[in-house]
Amino acid sequence: MTSRDIMRSKTLPATVRHWAEQRTGHIVAVRDASHAWPRSRVWELTGSSGACWYVKISPSTKFYARETRAYRRIVPALGHGRAPQLLDSRAHDLVLLLTAAPGDPAKELGLDDATWRAVHQQAGELCARLHEAGNLDESDRVEAEASFAAAADGAENNLARAGNRLTDGEQQVIRNYAAQLRRVGPVPVGFIHGDNQPRNWLWSASASGLALLDFERTRPAARVQDLVLLTVTQWADHPDREKSFLDGYGRLLTDAERHALRCLTALDSVNCLAWGPDNGDVEVTARGRRTLDRLMRTSKP
Incomplete structure (x- = not known):
C-alpha cells in the first residue's frame, strides 16, 4: 500500500x-x-x-x-x-x-491498441443501450432539454473560481462557447452515465467483455454529454478509438451534436482549471490546460 x-x-x-x-x-x-x-x-x-x-x-x-x-x-x-x-x-x-461485476478497470490493464479499440466498441454499444433505456417522463424531459443551458450557466462560476489561471482572451473564448451552447438546435436526449470513462469500465476478455460502474451521475440530459470526457482524454490522441466507439454506438453524431460537443469540451476545460488546482489534482488540471490550449489554436476570441 x-x-x-x-x-x-x-x-x-x-x-x-x-x-x-x-x-x-x-x-x-x-x-x-x-x-x-x-x-x-x-x-x-x-x-x-x-x-x-x-x-x-x-x-x-x-x-x-x-x-x-x-x-x-x-x-x-x-x-x-x-x-x-x-x-x-x-x-x-x-x-x-x-x-460484483466481472473484469478489472480498463484504465489499469495496460491494454494494447487493438484491445482498446475493442473496449471502445463495446463501450459504444453499452452507451447506446443506456441512452435508450427507459422512457423520459415530463420532468425528465424538461431536465434533459435544459442540460445545455445548465452547463452554460456553470461557466461563469467556474471562470470566477479559476481566476487568473486563464488569460483575458481565454476567458472570452469560454464565454463565447457558453453562448453558442445555448443556441444549439435540438439534439437526442436520454439517460446518460455522467462519468463515462475507462476508470468506470471493467474489462474481461474471458467473460462478458465490458461492464459499466458508478451510476451516481446518471440523469436525463443531451446524450452527447456522455462523450465529453472521452473526447478530451481517450480520443484526443487516438481517433481510432473514437471511430470504434461510434461503430458500437450505431450512428454518427449529428452536426448539432458535434458543435455542442466542442462547446462542452471548452466548458470542461475551465471546470478542470477551477477544480483541479483547488483540489490538488494534477491530472485534471493538465486535462483542462491541454483542452483549452487546443481550442485556442483554432478559436477566435
Whole structure:
C-alpha cells in the first residue's frame, strides 16, 4: 500500500457492515475500494465462501437518488454481467449494496491498441443501450432539454473560481462557447452515465467483455454529454478509438451534436482549471490546460 493509499484509506462503519451482513452473511475481509478523492466511499466485501460484494456510501442525497433510480430502472437494459446489480439500499445512510461485476478497470490493464479499440466498441454499444433505456417522463424531459443551458450557466462560476489561471482572451473564448451552447438546435436526449470513462469500465476478455460502474451521475440530459470526457482524454490522441466507439454506438453524431460537443469540451476545460488546482489534482488540471490550449489554436476570441 502506498502512502497515498494510506492517506485516503477509509473505514467501513460498523453499522453499515452489520446491515450488509444481513444480506451477504458473515464478512471475512473488507478492502477500501474508493476513488482517490475524499468524498468517495466504497468497500469490497468478501464472504466466507469467497464471494464478493461492494458497499457504497453516496456522497450526497442527490447522488444516492440518482444511483438507486438508475440501478432499478435503467441499468438492467445493459444486459446480464454488464453492470453490478443492486441488492439493497438504505436511504437513511445513503448506502447501496451491490454485486460484483466481472473484469478489472480498463484504465489499469495496460491494454494494447487493438484491445482498446475493442473496449471502445463495446463501450459504444453499452452507451447506446443506456441512452435508450427507459422512457423520459415530463420532468425528465424538461431536465434533459435544459442540460445545455445548465452547463452554460456553470461557466461563469467556474471562470470566477479559476481566476487568473486563464488569460483575458481565454476567458472570452469560454464565454463565447457558453453562448453558442445555448443556441444549439435540438439534439437526442436520454439517460446518460455522467462519468463515462475507462476508470468506470471493467474489462474481461474471458467473460462478458465490458461492464459499466458508478451510476451516481446518471440523469436525463443531451446524450452527447456522455462523450465529453472521452473526447478530451481517450480520443484526443487516438481517433481510432473514437471511430470504434461510434461503430458500437450505431450512428454518427449529428452536426448539432458535434458543435455542442466542442462547446462542452471548452466548458470542461475551465471546470478542470477551477477544480483541479483547488483540489490538488494534477491530472485534471493538465486535462483542462491541454483542452483549452487546443481550442485556442483554432478559436477566435
